[in-house]
Amino acid sequence: xxxxxxxxxxxxxxxxxxxxxxxxxxxxxxxxxxxxxxxxxxxxxxxxxxxxxxxxxxxxxxxxxxxxxxxxxxxxxxxxxxxxxxxxxxxxxxxxxxxxxxxxxxxxxxxxxxxxxxxxxxxxxxxxxxxxxxxxxxxxxxxxxxxxxxxxxxxxxxxxxxxxxxxxxxxxxxxxxxxxxxxxxxxxxxxxxxxxxxxxxxxxxxxxxxxxxxxxxxxxxxxxxxxxxxxxxxxxxxxxxxxxxxxxxxxxxxxxxxxxxxxxxxxxxxxxxxxxxxxxxxxxxxxxxxxxxxxxxxxxxxxxxxxxxxxxxxxxxxxxxxxxxxxxxxxxxxxxxxxxxxxxxxxxxxxxxxxxxxxxxxxxxxxxxxxxxxxxxxxxxxxxxxxxxxxxxxxxxxxxxxxxxxxxxxxxxxxxxx
Amino acid sequence: xxxxxxxxxxxxxxxxxxxxxxxxxxxxxxxxxxxxxxxxxxxxxxxxxxxxxxxxxxxxxxxxxxxxxxxxxxxxxxxxxxxxxxxxxxxxxxxxxxxxxxxxxxxxxxxxxxxxxxxxxxxxxxxxxxxxxxxxxxxxxxxxxxxxxxxxxxxxxxxxxxxxxxxxxxxxxxxxxxxxxxxxxxxxxxxxxxxxxxxxxxxxxxxxxxxxxxxxxxxxxxxxxxxxxxxxxxxxxxxxxxxxxxxxxxxxxxxxxxxxxxxxxxxxxxxxxxxxxxxxxxxxxxxxxxxxxxxxxxxxxxxxxxxxxxxxxxxxxxxxxxxxxxxxxxxxxxxxxxxxxxxxxxxxxxxxxxxxxxxxxxxxxxxxxxxxxxxxxxxxxxxxxxxxxxxxxxxxxxxxxxxxxxxxxxxxxxxxxx
Numbered sequence: 001x002x003x004x005x006x007x008x009x010x011x012x013x014x015x016x017x018x019x020x021x022x023x024x025x026x027x028x029x030x031x032x033x034x035x036x037x038x039x040x041x042x043x044x045x046x047x048x049x050x051x052x053x054x055x056x057x058x059x060x061x062x063x064x065x066x067x068x069x070x071x072x073x074x075x076x077x078x079x080x081x082x083x084x085x086x087x088x089x090x091x092x093x094x095x096x097x098x099x100x101x102x103x104x105x106x107x108x109x110x111x112x113x114x115x116x117x118x119x120x121x122x123x124x125x126x127x128x129x130x131x132x133x134x135x136x137x138x139x140x141x142x143x144x145x146x147x148x149x150x151x152x153x154x155x156x157x158x159x160x161x162x163x164x165x166x167x168x169x170x171x172x173x174x175x176x177x178x179x180x181x182x183x184x185x186x187x188x189x190x191x192x193x194x195x196x197x198x199x200x201x202x203x204x205x206x207x208x209x210x211x212x213x214x215x216x217x218x219x220x221x222x223x224x225x226x227x228x229x230x231x232x233x234x235x236x237x238x239x240x241x242x243x244x245x246x247x248x249x250x251x252x253x254x255x256x257x258x259x260x261x262x263x264x265x266x267x268x269x270x271x272x273x274x275x276x277x278x279x280x281x282x283x284x285x286x287x288x289x290x291x292x293x294x295x296x297x298x299x300x301x302x303x304x305x306x307x308x309x310x311x312x313x314x315x316x317x318x319x320x321x322x323x324x325x326x327x328x329x330x331x332x333x334x335x336x337x338x339x340x341x342x343x344x345x346x347x348x349x350x351x352x353x354x355x356x357x358x359x360x361x362x363x364x365x366x367x368x369x370x371x372x373x374x375x376x377x378x379x380x381x382x383x384x385x386x387x388x389x390x391x392x393x394x395x396x397x398x399x400x401x402x403x404x405x406x407x408x409x410x411x412x413x414x415x416x417x418x
Numbered sequence: 419x420x421x422x423x424x425x426x427x428x429x430x431x432x433x434x435x436x437x438x439x440x441x442x443x444x445x446x447x448x449x450x451x452x453x454x455x456x457x458x459x460x461x462x463x464x465x466x467x468x469x470x471x472x473x474x475x476x477x478x479x480x481x482x483x484x485x486x487x488x489x490x491x492x493x494x495x496x497x498x499x500x501x502x503x504x505x506x507x508x509x510x511x512x513x514x515x516x517x518x519x520x521x522x523x524x525x526x527x528x529x530x531x532x533x534x535x536x537x538x539x540x541x542x543x544x545x546x547x548x549x550x551x552x553x554x555x556x557x558x559x560x561x562x563x564x565x566x567x568x569x570x571x572x573x574x575x576x577x578x579x580x581x582x583x584x585x586x587x588x589x590x591x592x593x594x595x596x597x598x599x600x601x602x603x604x605x606x607x608x609x610x611x612x613x614x615x616x617x618x619x620x621x622x623x624x625x626x627x628x629x630x631x632x633x634x635x636x637x638x639x640x641x642x643x644x645x646x647x648x649x650x651x652x653x654x655x656x657x658x659x660x661x662x663x664x665x666x667x668x669x670x671x672x673x674x675x676x677x678x679x680x681x682x683x684x685x686x687x688x689x690x691x692x693x694x695x696x697x698x699x700x701x702x703x704x705x706x707x708x709x710x711x712x713x714x715x716x717x718x719x720x721x722x723x724x725x726x727x728x729x730x731x732x733x734x735x736x737x738x739x740x741x742x743x744x745x746x747x748x749x750x751x752x753x754x755x756x757x758x759x760x761x762x763x764x765x766x767x768x769x770x771x772x773x774x775x776x777x778x779x780x781x782x783x784x785x786x787x788x789x790x791x792x793x794x795x796x797x798x799x800x801x802x803x804x805x806x807x808x809x810x811x812x813x814x815x816x817x818x819x820x821x822x823x824x825x826x827x828x829x830x831x832x833x834x835x836x
Binding site (some may be wrong): 016019054058061062065068072073078080083084093094096099143145 | 434438472474476479480482483485489493494496497498502511512517561
């Protein structure tokens with residue numbers, strides 16, 4: 001008997017018919033003798049509907065009230081799932097975040113989990129109940145409802161699994177695992193049966209949408225074994241078959257690991273680039289530019305400072321596209337007057353493509369193969385950023401799909417013919 | 419400066435546009451220096467939508483989970499109203515039932531309020547905030563979410579007003595007050611500017627849909643002055659004009675009271691009649707029939723036992739139409755075998771029409787005028803029930819509208835020409 005946490009996304013909970021399917025699947029795990037805690041998202045579209053109502057009323061809605069509103073979606077879907085489980089003959093109870101409680105800080109709309117009380121859940125599990133815990137939400141020290149931000153239900157599930165020291169946390173979603181890259185861009189993309197935690201973390205932060213990055217960080221911090229698998233398979237699939245499906249995110253970097261040096265290609269159009277041309281090249285120039293950006297609470301991703309020519313230099317960096325207008329304004333109104341620059345060149349037509357693999361630690365020449373492959377396709381590299389297990393390049397966005405496909409082939413990630 | 423509780427029904431909260439109107443009206447009261455607590459219902463249709471989802475999943479849904487689901491409607495509308503008030507420049511905070519807390523028993527889907535903690539509300543009011551308290555819901559001693567049953571937001575509002583010793587509780591709805599009878603049946607029905615608490619209680623229990631009976635009982639128990647008024651007037655209506663509008667439900671039975679002996683005509687098709695013919699007329703016969711009905715948790719309203727003939731009697735009583743099938747089954751399967759009866763005659767084609775008025779206490783002959791009026795219209799009276807301030811008759815339902823209009827005229831309740 002194992003203690004398993006299931007997480008179901010909005011699509012999996014998207015209708016009463018689908019909720020019934022989720023209940024059937026959970027009932028199967030329960031019938032096999034496992035203790036099961038389920039963390040459901042709101043029904044697909046519900047959170048958008050609620051936030052849409054809020055935006056109709058207020059352009060700058062207060063975070064506390066926004067969370068009061070948004071948290072209702074998961075509360076309703078949790079109750080519905082409890083009813084569906086009861087209809088399957090399984091004892092089940094649902095709990096809102098504050099009832100568990102899942103304690104968070106007070107950063108409304110993007111709160112962080114501080115701790116999770118496990119007494120109530122354990123008591124119900126020991127009594128043979130399936131316990132349903134609303135995703136995406138918690139309660140702050142003053143008793144206010146908080147939410148964890150978009151995709152927060154993944155984080156809730158991992159945090160619950162960590163608090164309960166669960167044997168595994170299963171993230172059921174509308175894809176059947178983690179792929180070498182997005183199959184919509186590269187039809188030959190292959191599902192990975194295992195990926196290391198560190199690779200998953202890079203993939204998530206570099207643009208793979210399968211898991212929310214904070215949930216992966218949480219899993220890493222508390223060593224929660226995660227598995228991403230499909231909720232669209234038949235709920236009657238034999239349990240041993242289901243346990244082999246999907247992608248396991250593991251902490252063991254051993255024989256289980258696939259041999260490939262590069263495990264996957266991630267990509268994103270979520271960044272935008274700002275270049276300051278002709279900045280006086282003095283010590284501390286990077287700080288005088290990026291310090292103000294950091295003060296404005298904007299994260300900078302890639303940074304390049306060119307070789308100085310005639311005492312001036314060109315300075316480029318990327319930020320999330322959502323922060324782009326704010327940064328351009330900040331640059332023009334505050335930074336350029338203070339620092340001096342000949343010209344500011346904003347560029348939204350960029351994309352970041354990354355290769356990720358634990359094998360890069362022990363293999364030289366991986367980045368070279370990446371650069372060579374892109375050069376052969378006549379794709380110009382604008383910026384480069386590397387870490388121990390990944391290399392990212394910024395390129396013009398129209399080449400993104402081409403780059404992904406070329407790299408996927410170059411690193412031999414295609415599905416092998418059976 | 420007064421402390422005022424506002425309650426807005428689902429229609430008043432039916433769209434973001436209407437929620438903005440509610441906020442404008444509340445802002446006006448707040449700007450006039452009053453402390454305001456607002457109890458909103460869920461947006462019109464939302465509770466039905468949620469319960470519909472629950473019913474799609476389960477024919478016999480568990481009460482605890484049903485309340486978990488249904489309570490979300492008011493939580494969302496409360497948050498939206500807080501945002502709308504903030505957009506009007508008014509400081510506002512919303513609280514779910516458990517946050518206040520509003521403590522109830524554990525009778526899920528029809529919980530009763532035990533007590534309301536006022537500290538949090540008072541602190542916010544003293545800080546100049548408008549406080550929004552979700553209607554319809556509370557929390558039981560085990561920390562489960564409960565709901566108060568349909569129309570429960572009226573009860574929430576009155577209970578909050580009682581806990582805060584509010585100066586007045588304003589029930590904003592889609593009608594502009596309490597009428598002598600339903601204007602859809604009698605176009606000459608007249609709005610009452612004042613009605614006594616006892617009359618309102620009778621009107622509510624006899625079929626007037628303006629206020630939920632439990633909220634009136636609550637108002638009576640804690641002497642909360644209630645006013646029913648329209649949320650469809652312009653939110654910019656001058657405050658003194660608004661305070662004179664609607665119908666005040668008062669505890670003072672003095673000069674304020676209108677002179678009429680009968681204040682209103684109530685009616686309902688919500689009852690059904692069961693007659694047992696040829697029951698052996700022994701002492702205790704009423705108990706042997708109605709005791710079993712009471713054991714089944716079914717309320718009986720009107721009761722008639724005929725004069726005994728040849729040692730047998732006919733026995734009739736009415737129950738709520740929702741309980742009718744259950745009672746007929748009970749009669750046939752348990753009561754008739756035990757008691758003996760020649761025949762059981764169920765009759766759903768009945769209506770109850772009532773005249774209500776505090777003046778009936780001091781005036782004789784009121785009931786006679788009622789019977790005379792109905793006789794003149796050739797309407798047969800099947801059952802009669804009286805109390806100090808009302809007389810009800812059961813008639814064939816096809817005569818209901820005719821009876822209401824004839825009585826309205828006979829008791830001179832029409833609007834007087836100006």
